[in-house]
Amino acid sequence: MKVKALLAASALSLAMTTQAMAARDYISIVGSSTVYPFATVVAEQYGRTSGAKTPKIESTGSGGGFKLFCGGVGVDHPDITNASRAIKSSEIATCAENGVKDIVEVKIGYDGIVLATSKKTAPLKLTRKDIFLALAKEVPDPDHSNKLIPNPYKTWKDVNPALPDNRIEVLGPPPTSGTRDAFVELAMEGGAKTFDFIKDMKKTDKKMYKKICHTIREDGAYVEAGENDNLIVQKLQANPVAAGIFGYSFLDQNSDVIQGSYIEGNEPTFEAIADGSYPVSRPLFFYVKKAHVDVIPGMKGYLAEFTSNKAWGDDGYLADKGLIPMPVKERDEYAARVAELQTIDME
């Protein structure tokens, strides 16, 4: 009897579900927390001006987004995933296994990662090599032998005599964050490559090379401050010696209290990131499930809104929110791809 009751209960709930599922009339978006502030603006703009339902956007991180996105085709899987990096071949394979065969890749613009300090001090003038030496867990021995030693540097001055005599204290995101991934890849790896023997290692022992470049020290100089970038901004104000790592949009919104450090002589400004002279920047993407485009209402409208000049253009509203637009040519190329729903090569 109990079994019967249980079956009846699950049957009832299933009936409820199918009804709810058939009725999904809004776009479901998941993915990167870096793209989230931009995607939400587009979604809201689209929802308010078109009268259609506003897409629902979850901030799951790039990896989590792909996991959900590649779960399968059908209304209970998301339609779009945002990513602060390109899709990996392993993720493409997972997608294909679950029947997600046609994916449209859309690059939306660039994001700069800044190492910022309080306005109360002079801006740091760093190179990527300085960043690597200050933050890596193991660094080359200063006596020029090709040996790695645990990071001995305590102050910025130890790293580079031109820098101030302040304790190294950097607040940054935890390893789950896409910002951290991009930071180690662009800033730290870029700095590590200036040492020839590490650079050579890339060919001989790629695993070791990655480990050296991407491992951040754990002796207290780097403080994991959680995913909340507002918190880092507040802490920087309280502690002028500390530096913080976050996306350009936070610097843009708080430019009265914090300043970006120069990297290789380039200040992280909108223009410098856009023309590529500021070295620590990365492209942002979103991925669309082609099979859903004609099934879920509003998909075409949302895609058109996102790829319109008033959104991602040079003077678009996304630029106001801190997204660095792509050059016109690249924009046209991606807009055309979206219009034709040109899928990426799944091989």
Next chain:
Amino acid sequence: MNNTATTNNDLLAPSKRLVKRYRAEKRFRRCGIAAITLSLAFVFFLFFTIFSDGISAFKQTWIELKVEFSNDLFANENLAAADYPGLVKRSLRTMFAEVKSRKDKKLLYGLVSPAAAYKLQDMVEADPKIIGTVQEVWVLADDDVDMLMKKKIDRTVPESNRRIRDIQLEWIDKLVAQGRLTTNFNRTFFTSGDSREPELAGIRGAIKGSFFTLLITLALSFPIGVAAAVYLEEFAPSNHWTDLIEININNLAAVPSIIFGLLGLAIFINFWGLPRSTPIVGGLVLTLMTLPTIIIAGRASLKSVPPSIREAALGVGASKVQTVLHHVLPLAMPGMLTGTIIGMAQALGETAPLLMIGMVAFIVDIPGTFSDPAAVLPVQIYLWADNPERAFTEKTSAAIMVLLAFLIVMNGLAVLLRKKFEIKW
């Protein structure tokens, strides 16, 4: 004789031991008072920071525009397709005719919120007759202007470090002098859903989401919890099985709430296929979480009903079920309700399990049914705390104030119920 008198005197005079005891007692009391003072200080500090940050969010800056709904803009039959942002810009240009350069114009447009265009669209759609007329319209100011009016942006810092430029300050001062810029009660905060524009963001969607979610939680957890408590307390034989069940219930009450979220993800979403991010799933997960609390509170209040009541009822010939339903349960109900309300208050403040089932999401539309995607109040706070715009800081605090108000009301209700219906045996 003499001897006894001295003993008496010794007894009356404070002996060394007695003094020590008094001192120990005083110390103990002081520790207690210090503990209470410290916790009160923390509470006051928390309330003070939240209130001082959040109180300004209940006010909002508005700008009055002179809008000419000229016919040429609405040549197209489709009113939704008209260029409303363009209309806002045109109105600003006519109000500040002296602004010529492209850069300055952009700064000028930045004074009003993008919401202005939505408002004009709503006005036209509600009453197409206004096309061709000139109207004075109050529209929301941009969040930066709002922050300036609330003194959260400092005028005195150098221009390059400020989000409001000198020329914008000039325009704002001019608007204030003309009476075209005022600060009013922020109704939007209570009538709209989430938004990426701080001046447009509101908590209505989150409140409704919380309401739907809690309704499901209450509808499921109260009857199930009461039934479980009654059975375990009144009917179940006491053996190893019931012991095991009791231990498990007590354990479940202490399980971190995110575990229930994982369970909900696996069962309700992946296995049953319920839609993500909806109050149905949220309510089910929170039901799992609050059930142990309600069962434990229910059993405690059943236990407090004296056995004499049961024996009297059984003595006059009532059956076991009649005894429970007619006598024991009504007497235990106030305690059970108190437990339920406290469980509900706990569920209202919960975010972690909802993270797993997709309720931590950007949702603009206000949910209308149980199967619409929705966020809840604590999730809204979490999401706003993460937004880069400065103006969201005060919104976050304001949302915390609203959540605290709900919690205080619920806990107050629990205390009231207990006071009113509590029976002293």
